[in-house]
Amino acid sequence: MNLLGRRLPAAALVLLAGGLVGAVLAPPDRFQGDYQRLMYVHVPTAWVAYLCFGLTGVASALWLWRRTGRFDRLAAASAELGVLFTGLTIVLGSWWGKPVWGVWWTWDPRLVTTALMFFVYLGYLALRRATLDPLARARRSAVLGVVAVVQVPVVHMSVVWWRALHQPPTVLKPGDPTIDHRMLAVLLLNVVAFTVFALMLLRARLRLTVLEDELATARAAEDTEVAGGVVTAPQLEGRMRDV
Numbered sequence: 001m002n003l004l005g006r007r008l009p010a011a012a013l014v015l016l017a018g019g020l021v022g023a024v025l026a027p028p029d030r031f032q033g034d035y036q037r038l039m040y041v042h043v044p045t046a047w048v049a050y051l052c053f054g055l056t057g058v059a060s061a062l063w064l065w066r067r068t069g070r071f072d073r074l075a076a077a078s079a080e081l082g083v084l085f086t087g088l089t090i091v092l093g094s095w096w097g098k099p100v101w102g103v104w105w106t107w108d109p110r111l112v113t114t115a116l117m118f119f120v121y122l123g124y125l126a127l128r129r130a131t132l133d134p135l136a137r138a139r140r141s142a143v144l145g146v147v148a149v150v151q152v153p154v155v156h157m158s159v160v161w162w163r164a165l166h167q168p169p170t171v172l173k174p175g176d177p178t179i180d181h182r183m184l185a186v187l188l189l190n191v192v193a194f195t196v197f198a199l200m201l202l203r204a205r206l207r208l209t210v211l212e213d214e215l216a217t218a219r220a221a222e223d224t225e226v227a228g229g230v231v232t233a234p235q236l237e238g239r240m241r242d243v
Helices: 002-027 034-066 069-101 111-130 134-148 151-161 181-230
Strands: none
Touching: 002 034, 002 181, 034 069, 034 111, 034 134, 034 151, 034 181, 069 111, 069 134, 069 181, 111 151, 111 181
């Protein structure tokens, strides 16, 4: 394991621990009280989901341009992580929404567009599993990866375009963030922590993907050898006789 491989998990652990302590020590919200502390996990998971799906889109475009296998592996691995963190975002949002809104789920534009993005990328992963030919799988998923990434800005801007229950952006918006600066510092610490944690997971998933590809190649070579060994040249049972 190289230097990055040793330091990245340690950095992720330290940052996550610091973010957890900061979330506990941060002042409570004036109106939501301690329920607001879920923001320190909910927002970072949403940010990481955006980042992963954006990475899938970039890697998919690079594959269409260069036809290089590492870009296909990067797109697939980041999409898997994006689905994971989007699922966490939805669950944490529901957990936060129940005491604040009074319901686990509502047809709010932010929730609907997030759920739609979640299912589209589930479809992306299903497409990869359903396509057996590696070249066709990479080509089809790359096209979908480039198209699907347009959902990320739609999800983020949905609270601006269609006002409903979900609050508008407080950090990623023009002007000064509308949040207490102590809360903002803890939030940004958790965003960094979850980003490093996601990078660690992405690196591990890419290494596993390489091993899976090598195993698949070895099995294909073995199958070819076995199939070739079954076919033998016909043997003449008797000797050639002179006419």
